[in-house]
Amino acid sequence: MYIGRKYTFRWVDIEDCTILLSRDGGENYDETIAENVITEEVGEEINGSYEWTVTEPVAESCFVKFIDNSDDTELIGEEFEIKENTRTTAIISYIIRKQFNMCSMEV
16 A cells, blocks of 8 residues: 555444554554445445555555454454655555455555
8 A cells, every 4th residue: 555545444333433554563553544434234234344544654564453342353364564755646445344354455
């Protein structure tokens, strides 16, 4: 991920989501990206998303944690790096599927 670029996080089956960021390999999640993001029910699924503009500083080992505020379930995405911005636009989506307890990143 690059500083200043926008990325979209997407999840399924979390109605009320808080998104936290760790820049130290998952030791601490002391940066809040978003709190209490309420999602909509579509058919039998609950689909949520949040667009985030990456902030400084650069970091080599970052993780995003998604918390389901209704039951405190925590899901952690794949490791990524935050780098200096060298291009103007990009969109990357994280897809969280609570029922499979997994996270994937689409490029």
